[in-house]
Amino acid sequence: MHREGKQLKSYEYINDFNIEGFQTDLISWFEREQRDLPWRKDQDPYKVWVSEIMLQQTRVDTVIPYFLSFVEQFPTIESLAIADEEKVLKAWEGLGYYSRVRNLQSAVQEVHEAYDGIVPNTADEISKLKGVGPYTTGAILSIAYGVPEPAVDGNVMRVLSRILSIWEDIAKPKTRKTFEDIIREIISKTNPSFFNQGLMELGAIVCTPTSPSCLLCPVREHCQAFLDGTQSELPVKTKKTSVKDIPIAVGILKTKDDKFLIHKRADTGLLAKLWEFPNVEVLKGLTLPTNQLQEFIFNEFQVEASIGAIVSTLQHAFSHLTWNMTVYAGVIEGDVKETERLKLVTIDELESYAFPVSHQKLWKEYRTSQPI
Numbered sequence: 440m441h442r443e444g445k446q447l448k449s450y451e452y453i454n455d456f457n458i459e460g461f462q463t464d465l466i467s468w469f470e471r472e473q474r475d476l477p478w479r480k481d482q483d484p485y486k487v488w489v490s491e492i493m494l495q496q497t498r499v500d501t502v503i504p505y506f507l508s509f510v511e512q513f514p515t516i517e518s519l520a521i522a523d524e525e526k527v528l529k530a531w532e533g534l535g536y537y538s539r540v541r542n543l544q545s546a547v548q549e550v551h552e553a554y555d556g557i558v559p560n561t562a563d564e565i566s567k568l569k570g571v572g573p574y575t576t577g578a579i580l581s582i583a584y585g586v587p588e589p590a591v592d593g594n595v596m597r598v599l600s601r602i603l604s605i606w607e608d609i610a611k612p613k614t615r616k617t618f619e620d621i622i623r624e625i626i627s628k629t630n631p632s633f634f635n636q637g638l639m640e641l642g643a644i645v646c647t648p649t650s651p652s653c654l655l656c657p658v659r660e661h662c663q664a665f666l667d668g669t670q671s672e673l674p675v676k677t678k679k680t681s682v683k684d685i686p687i688a689v690g691i692l693k694t695k696d697d698k699f700l701i702h703k704r705a706d707t708g709l710l711a712k713l714w715e716f717p718n719v720e721v722l723k724g725l726t727l728p729t730n731q732l733q734e735f736i737f738n739e740f741q742v743e744a745s746i747g748a749i750v751s752t753l754q755h756a757f758s759h760l761t762w763n764m765t766v767y768a769g770v771i772e773g774d775v776k777e778t779e780r781l782k783l784v785t786i787d788e789l790e791s792y793a794f795p796v797s798h799q800k801l802w803k804e805y806r807t808s809q810p811i
């Protein structure tokens with residue numbers, strides 16, 4: 440779309456665009472300036488895949504140590520395919536968006552069984568693997584196999600919407616298609632890997648969301664937004680609807696011999712299969728939710744507990760909702776019938792279970808506030 444609101448076909452955006460000059464400037468800059476990142480050491484498709492999945496919704500600095508330890512623990516397709524799921528979740532603990540790693544392991548198992556352990560090299564096959572969307576497909580194909588396939592994420596849409604002055608709403612799914620069509624036209628056929636990585640790198644370190652460093656930009660002379668002075672107005676992105684606030688009461692309950700009650704979440708849905716301390720969504724209008732928490736623990740786990748003082752309050756935001764958690768310390772009065780999903784564990788044992796970030800934080804606060 441033009442600023443005036445006129446919808447353009449993808450090829451119209453590149454009518455007068457100097458494609459070759461742009462490729463050369465982008466790729467030679469990437470060759471010179473790329474950051475030294477561990478997943479750039481080789482083009483092993485498995486490692487490219489792991490890094491791309493980790494980098495979804497997570498910053499590079501956070502991903503680096505996780506990536507190094509993950510590929511050390513699971514260096515090959517086979518080692519991840521046959522690994523114990525608990526261990527895999529533990530290796531991901533703290534990265535968030537855990538469905539990413541569960542999907543990664545099932546997809547890797549499929550590659551192990553159906554493709555002899557070799558990541559397939561066609562868009563058709565890769566995109567059928569669990570958790571592998573069009574962006575990851577393009578990233579693996581271009582970086583590991585040198586196939587000129589677009590890899591379009593929010594970063595790339597921001598950069599290209601500025602360079603080509605595209606005023607379409609990048610929050611709309613159909614806009615991605617426009618960008619993919621454009622990249623198919625302008626991607627370097629001789630070095631698609633560096634072309635795609637160059638665009639990603641440019642978005643990460645130069646053409647950043649709020650203050651693009653245009654004066655240092657290697658493709659400034661190709662950039663329409665820079666010429667027009669509209670770089671701060673692009674990309675166009677409509678706001679998402681507001682997130683839902685959910686009040687939650689959490690009980691950190693211990694027995695007289697200092698064991699703690701933990702519970703494994705359901706196999707599907709938010710934070711599936713991770714461990715947590717018993718918790719319940721507080722009913723609307725309830726000012727003192729300790730009775731509700733006590734009843735919930737009895738009804739759900741057949742455990743009698745007395746709930747004591749508030750240990751801390753904590754907020755944890757997901758993309759679509761926020762948990763407002765109030766954490767109570769408590770004591771288990773009777774017996775606990777342990778199951779696969781309900782355990783009493785010592786402090787040391789607790790360390791080996793995979794918890795979501797929110798519960799890791801509240802456990803930390805509990806440890807600093809309570810003498811054990």
Ligand code: SF4
Nearest residue numbers: 646651653656662670
């Ligand atoms: Fe982004 Fe500025 Fe470079 Fe254009 S000139 S691509 S707006 S950093």
